[in-house]
Amino acid sequence: MKLLSSGFYGNSPIYLQNLLLSFHEYANSRKRYGMGYYRFLQQLSIMDEGDRLAEQEFQDREVQAIIRHAVQHSPFYRELYKNKASDIQSADGLTQLPIIEETLFAERIEEIHTETQRKKEAFSSGSAPTGFPPLQLTNLDVQRQTAAIDYFKKQNGVINLEMKRATFYSGDFVPHAQTEGAFWRDIYYLNQRIYSAHHCMEPFLESVIRNLNEFRPDFIDGLPSAILALSRFINDQCIILTFQTAAVFVETEILSDSERLEIESAFGCIVRRWSMKSERSPFLFECAAGNLHFNMRTGVLEFGEKGEVLLTRFHTHGTPLIRLKIKDRLLPVHCPCPCGSAHPVVRKPTEPESEYLQSKSRGKVTSLYLATVREKFRQLAPAMQFVQNSLDEIIIWIDGEGTLLLETEQQIRQEMISIFGADMRFTVSRRHVETADSGRYPGLVINNLQKHICQSDCGMN
Numbered sequence: 001m002k003l004l005s006s007g008f009y010g011n012s013p014i015y016l017q018n019l020l021l022s023f024h025e026y027a028n029s030r031k032r033y034g035m036g037y038y039r040f041l042q043q044l045s046i047m048d049e050g051d052r053l054a055e056q057e058f059q060d061r062e063v064q065a066i067i068r069h070a071v072q073h074s075p076f077y078r079e080l081y082k083n084k085a086s087d088i089q090s091a092d093g094l095t096q097l098p099i100i101e102e103t104l105f106a107e108r109i110e111e112i113h114t115e116t117q118r119k120k121e122a123f124s125s126g127s128a129p130t131g132f133p134p135l136q137l138t139n140l141d142v143q144r145q146t147a148a149i150d151y152f153k154k155q156n157g158v159i160n161l162e163m164k165r166a167t168f169y170s171g172d173f174v175p176h177a178q179t180e181g182a183f184w185r186d187i188y189y190l191n192q193r194i195y196s197a198h199h200c201m202e203p204f205l206e207s208v209i210r211n212l213n214e215f216r217p218d219f220i221d222g223l224p225s226a227i228l229a230l231s232r233f234i235n236d237q238c239i240i241l242t243f244q245t246a247a248v249f250v251e252t253e254i255l256s257d258s259e260r261l262e263i264e265s266a267f268g269c270i271v272r273r274w275s276m277k278s279e280r281s282p283f284l285f286e287c288a289a290g291n292l293h294f295n296m297r298t299g300v301l302e303f304g305e306k307g308e309v310l311l312t313r314f315h316t317h318g319t320p321l322i323r324l325k326i327k328d329r330l331l332p333v334h335c336p337c338p339c340g341s342a343h344p345v346v347r348k349p350t351e352p353e354s355e356y357l358q359s360k361s362r363g364k365v366t367s368l369y370l371a372t373v374r375e376k377f378r379q380l381a382p383a384m385q386f387v388q389n390s391l392d393e394i395i396i397w398i399d400g401e402g403t404l405l406l407e408t409e410q411q412i413r414q415e416m417i418s419i420f421g422a423d424m425r426f427t428v429s430r431r432h433v434e435t436a437d438s439g440r441y442p443g444l445v446i447n448n449l450q451k452h453i454c455q456s457d458c459g460m461n
């Protein structure tokens with residue numbers, strides 16, 4: 001959503017911005033919520049998640065379908081699989097096919113796109129990981145993917161499109177410099193009000209909460225950092241909301257107990273995690289027992305011994321994704337889940353020790369906030385890393401060589417000041433950014449300060 005780059009939108013009054021936003025999203029929404037969406041939603045509703053055999057049979061049929069489709073329509077897979085494809089009848093049979101590395105996938109993406117899709121205008125949600133070309137999803141891919149997410153919400157008492165939805169989003173729809181007025185916009189026919197995640201901080205929170213009380217959403221979803229900031233403010237100021245939401249959905253794989261408690265106390269409802277970070281990521285959802293499951297109706301996840309995973313995704317008919325070795329690290333949990341679901345439970349390998357940086361005047365800033373900064377600049381700056389060696393300075397490393405645009409550098413610095421305060425130094429530089437293989441945001445935050453404090457405490461300094 002890049003509305004602000006159009007001067008007309010930015011200079012329009014808010015009622016007109018609401019209309020422009022609704023028109024802007026109209027075409028995308030028609031593709032997303034077409035007949036394929038309603039059919040798949042209906043199909044999911046009559047399936048029994050606890051019936052292991054039926055779930056596996058469904059998964060096997062989908063595996064056969066995506067492989068058949070890939071061989072028929074994608075020159076890359078036709079060459080790669082030769083005559084092996086017809087032997088694959090189940091998810092277990094995938095092991096007979098070669099593994100695809102992400103670099104190869106990116107290099108050969110033009111041949112991976114299916115022939116039919118290359119002739120059409122592709123639907124891309126633009127959620128590819130930094131440095132990777134986006135997949136070209138068909139309308140049906142997007143509709144089925146959306147239905148799977150909405151079915152998860154339905155299991156938690158929420159019907160998207162019918163119920164009022166408040167979404168906290170970092171998109172470009174409210175000017176960042178705006179300090180008063182409405183920090184939200186409406187998409188009327190989706191029954192959705194989107195709130196600027198950028199404004200989920202002091203001194204704007206009071207106004208956001210006042211508006212939530214007027215809007216009275218049935219459910220809330222979006223960026224965890226924004227929802228957490230809002231929840232902390234509600235709890236700290238002892239604000240009683242005048243509406244009741246059915247659930248809060250946060251897009252994250254890991255939520256600490258204290259963070260969950262914060263959101264639950266603020267909104268007085270259940271909190272559910274779900275995650276599909278990009279088109280190359282698995283769809284994970286949290287069940288009523290608090291475990292994270294991989295949704296096997298959307299693909300196949302194959303696990304390595306140290307957390308490496310191979311992903312096959314069914315709803316990728318424009319750019320078939322089969323046995324892709326992705327960067328995400330996940331381990332299977334072999335115990336059955338008390339919720340009764342047959343979908344496999346997964347967990348992240350051990351989290352790194354320090355997942356926060358220290359602001360001189362504002363205390364700890366968790367990696368959730370820094371993930372938001374990375375998210376915001378992902379188009380301008382590829383992989384980012386935040387390193388703190390002293391209380392006075394944070395170094396922001398941007399992956400790559402050469403100099404960065406001065407304007408980008410200033411924007412990043414300004415963003416850091418708004419989070420950490422103006423009493424610290426922020427140095428933006430370029431180098432190859434190494435990423436670790438584990439944790440919530442691999443390699444995003446390196447807190448050497450914590451190490452120094454620990455060493456001096458132990459008398460080692």
Ligand SMILES: [Zn+2]
Pocket residue numbers: 287288289290291293337338339340341
């Ligand atoms: Zn479960």
